[in-house]
Amino acid sequence: MKGEMEMVSKRKKAFYNTDNFWGYLFISPLLILMLIFSVGPIFFAFYMSLTDWKLSGAGEFIGLANFKELFADPATWTELKNSLIYTVFKVPVGVSISLVLAYFLNQRIPFRGMFRVVYFLPSITMTVAIGLVWRYLFNSQYGIVNAILAFFGIQGPYWMADPKYFFAAIILVAIWQGIGYDMIILLAGLQNVPGMYYEAARMEGATSFQCFRKITVPLITPSLFFVIIMEFMNSLKVFDLIYIFINASYGPIEDAARTMVYGIYQKAFVHSRMGYASAEAVILFVIILAVTLVQFWGERKWVHYD
Amino acid sequence: MTDAGKKKRPKVKKIQVLSFTVLMLGLIIMILPFLWMVLTAFKTYAETVQIPIVWFPEKWTLDNFEYVLTSMNFLLYYKNSIIMVVGVIVGQLFVCSLAGYAFARIDFKYRSQLFLFLMAVLMVPGQMTIIARYLLIYNLHLTDTYIGLILPLVPSIFGTFLLRQFFMGIPFELEEAARIDGCGYWGIYTRIMLPLAKGGLVTLAIFAFNSTWNDLMWPLIITNTEEYRVLAVAVAAIKGAYDTKNNLLMAASVMVTIPCVLVFAVGQKQFIEGVASTGIKG
Numbered sequence: 001m002k003g004e005m006e007m008v009s010k011r012k013k014a015f016y017n018t019d020n021f022w023g024y025l026f027i028s029p030l031l032i033l034m035l036i037f038s039v040g041p042i043f044f045a046f047y048m049s050l051t052d053w054k055l056s057g058a059g060e061f062i063g064l065a066n067f068k069e070l071f072a073d074p075a076t077w078t079e080l081k082n083s084l085i086y087t088v089f090k091v092p093v094g095v096s097i098s099l100v101l102a103y104f105l106n107q108r109i110p111f112r113g114m115f116r117v118v119y120f121l122p123s124i125t126m127t128v129a130i131g132l133v134w135r136y137l138f139n140s141q142y143g144i145v146n147a148i149l150a151f152f153g154i155q156g157p158y159w160m161a162d163p164k165y166f167f168a169a170i171i172l173v174a175i176w177q178g179i180g181y182d183m184i185i186l187l188a189g190l191q192n193v194p195g196m197y198y199e200a201a202r203m204e205g206a207t208s209f210q211c212f213r214k215i216t217v218p219l220i221t222p223s224l225f226f227v228i229i230m231e232f233m234n235s236l237k238v239f240d241l242i243y244i245f246i247n248a249s250y251g252p253i254e255d256a257a258r259t260m261v262y263g264i265y266q267k268a269f270v271h272s273r274m275g276y277a278s279a280e281a282v283i284l285f286v287i288i289l290a291v292t293l294v295q296f297w298g299e300r301k302w303v304h305y306d
Numbered sequence: 307m308t309d310a311g312k313k314k315r316p317k318v319k320k321i322q323v324l325s326f327t328v329l330m331l332g333l334i335i336m337i338l339p340f341l342w343m344v345l346t347a348f349k350t351y352a353e354t355v356q357i358p359i360v361w362f363p364e365k366w367t368l369d370n371f372e373y374v375l376t377s378m379n380f381l382l383y384y385k386n387s388i389i390m391v392v393g394v395i396v397g398q399l400f401v402c403s404l405a406g407y408a409f410a411r412i413d414f415k416y417r418s419q420l421f422l423f424l425m426a427v428l429m430v431p432g433q434m435t436i437i438a439r440y441l442l443i444y445n446l447h448l449t450d451t452y453i454g455l456i457l458p459l460v461p462s463i464f465g466t467f468l469l470r471q472f473f474m475g476i477p478f479e480l481e482e483a484a485r486i487d488g489c490g491y492w493g494i495y496t497r498i499m500l501p502l503a504k505g506g507l508v509t510l511a512i513f514a515f516n517s518t519w520n521d522l523m524w525p526l527i528i529t530n531t532e533e534y535r536v537l538a539v540a541v542a543a544i545k546g547a548y549d550t551k552n553n554l555l556m557a558a559s560v561m562v563t564i565p566c567v568l569v570f571a572v573g574q575k576q577f578i579e580g581v582a583s584t585g586i587k588g
Contacts, residue, residue: 022408022414022490022491023413023414024414026404026407026408026491026495029401029404030404031405031420033457033458033460033461034427034461036442037457038430038435038461041436041438041442042434045435045438048437048438053441055444100328101328104324104325109322109326109329116578117578118333118336118337119333119336121336121570124566124570125563125567126519126537126538126541126562126563126566127520128520128522128541128562129562131542132544132555132556132559133340136342136346136552136555141355142354142355144338147359180336184578184582185582185584208321226584240523265527268527269527278437281436281437289429292429
């Protein structure tokens, strides 16, 4: 009887009064804009990578010619190599420093709030401005990096003119900028670790270092995993800092630091070769996807969810 | 009694001393570039190329700021940046709160499938789609317009997830009570959900401000004329005669950083908590 009444009332409900109507109405602005600006472009990028699309007019279908050209171009290999070097240095060094800092910040010490804010400051600052400031700091004549090195009796290199040091300088700045953000996420993970674990370990006579290795690290592996995944993705996509450091120079300096997204930018928006640039974007997408999948596959080996 | 008092005072442990010392040293490294930026912004050009380096300007001058604002046209770029940021924030708050509410509380068909679909789209790097997105804007003749700058940044999946999380935390009873009083979905959304999710809206607004204000690539490719240039592009484009004038470069850097620091100072708590929560829930 009751069920029947419900059925009747459900049938009587006008279309504009249903969950379906309101649900779709409410998500429609997001969905429509997303289809136009994200989903459509994803499929179009794959298609474009198989054409010789220029700025205006449709491109002609040329099969895998873009990819062949990419692999034959030494610049592509430089970009691939630089992106990997950047990632391989930035992620482990940055995350390790963040983890140690988060552990220290989780101790009972004064000024914790101030530390949190100051370490976080570079991650909210415009990367373009950070690039300008550090270019000046690394200036071999007037910069304070070499002035400080000279104070310790070290002759600093020509950071901004020597291709060998140029890219290293960029990676250092990237690490400097990123550690605060990762530190905050890891700190939140640390604060979720119940204090009783440490107390128990202390009773057994464990040292601080043992506590860190045997309790802290295993228990925050979920946060750590999240930070590493995010760092990998962002590092492979680095652009702003590279762009501002290269600052329209060319030759060995540009080659020392050009990464994949820099290459995509240049091909598409400097040389107006949209199809060719899309091919490189597809390669970047495949690399990011592969790296992410490998990490999720490796996740069960080292990440503990309780 | 004095004995008990003594016992209660915690002993300073080695790890605390070590932590504080390392964090203090790190603090210097974190703050020094900012300090140098601010100090240089008040120096004359001659002082920036002095050897050995001078730390403090002899006479603090505001000339650099005045020059950047007027002769280098930064007032215009400020205006454009503000319009872009406000547009993106308003757009995201509207679009993401509607969708976030629907995903949190309305039981529509294929809800979970659509949610998974959003997650998959979120995983695709923006650089992959930026070329097609640019061509779209270009062919619609929307390059060098505010619409072209703003609209593609509005549909934020991250923002939708963030607000959904907040809406899910609002008690069901309130919604039920409102429904009995004759409130429809729209009424519940505007009168109950939005006011109660204020913390989430503020957090999203701060995130949107930060990412839009600092964004370089999209405005760089979508604007060509000075009329629509934003600050990030303007700072990146300082070249030629100014490129070696570090007093001007640092003044420009200070001026683009100040709004970030102000917003951060106001919304520091929400922002840091928002960042922290991404790791726990993710």
